[in-house]
Amino acid sequence: SQTIHQWPATLVQPVGSPLSLECTVEGTSNPNLYWYRQAAGRGLQLLFYSVGIGQISSEVPQNLSASRPQDRQFILSSKKLLLSDSGFYLCAWAQGAKNIQYFGAGTRLSVL
Amino acid sequence: GENVEQHPSTLSVQEGDSAVIKCTYSDSASNYFPWYKQELGKRPQLIIDIRSNVGEKKDQRIAVTLNKTAKHFSLHITETQPEDSAVYFCAVTGGSYIPTFGRGTSLIVHP
Numbered sequence: 001s002q003t004i005h006q007w008p009a010t011l012v013q014p015v016g017s018p019l020s021l022e023c024t025v026e027g028t029s030n031p032n033l034y035w036y037r038q039a040a041g042r043g044l045q046l047l048f049y050s051v052g053i054g055q056i057s058s059e060v061p062q063n064l065s066a067s068r069p070q071d072r073q074f075i076l077s078s079k080k081l082l083l084s085d086s087g088f089y090l091c092a093w094a095q096g097a098k099n100i101q102y103f104g105a106g107t108r109l110s111v112l
Numbered sequence: 113g114e115n116v117e118q119h120p121s122t123l124s125v126q127e128g129d130s131a132v133i134k135c136t137y138s139d140s141a142s143n144y145f146p147w148y149k150q151e152l153g154k155r156p157q158l159i160i161d162i163r164s165n166v167g168e169k170k171d172q173r174i175a176v177t178l179n180k181t182a183k184h185f186s187l188h189i190t191e192t193q194p195e196d197s198a199v200y201f202c203a204v205t206g207g208s209y210i211p212t213f214g215r216g217t218s219l220i221v222h223p
């Protein structure tokens with residue numbers, strides 16, 4: 001069966017520091033991969049998605065970037081974090097016409 | 113692009129009551145309509161979905177109905193229990209890699 005791993009679970013970073021969040025999927029090949037951000041008590045904001053290695057589409061312009069160096073690996077990065085980058089970051093994978101999203105456990109990022 | 117509106121934003125019920133959450137969408141080409149449940153501090157998880165050629169689907173205490181003509185679909189939870197308390201998101205997919213989510217409904221079930 002398919003599983004998705006996301007780490008770290010929590011992260012506290014100072015303003016201006018870099019960021020790297022990683023997500024890997026097991027048990028499937030060529031999944032569509034997604035990064036979402038969720039502010040406290042709010043909805044799901046799609047940040048990036050990828051339909052293949054090296055292919056990244058950005059939904060929201062900001063100081064974040066994403067990369068997909070391997071088929072089942074998706075990385076979210078920033079060179080310099082802002083206070084407004086705080087939130088709950090969720091990685092997800094999907095496959096097929098239904099495009100059902102299967103989410104990782106999430107990373108709670110606090111930028112201080 | 114697709115636009116999904118979800119109501120209400122908050123729903124408070126007594127244990128044993130029914131709860132109904134409604135979503136409307138704009139793109140008539142959309143053909144899959146999943147619902148996700150997100151417990152506090154956890155990830156959203158799929159609880160039920162329906163495709164466009166089906167009007168209703170049930171899974172124990174949960175049901176989803178779809179009205180394609182009116183472009184709306186609803187989640188029905190019967191005999192609510194405290195463990196049903198969570199945020200529920202509707203979503204719409206079809207024809208693109210990007211699902212469109214509703215803004216979420218916070219369901220509170222009082223014992």
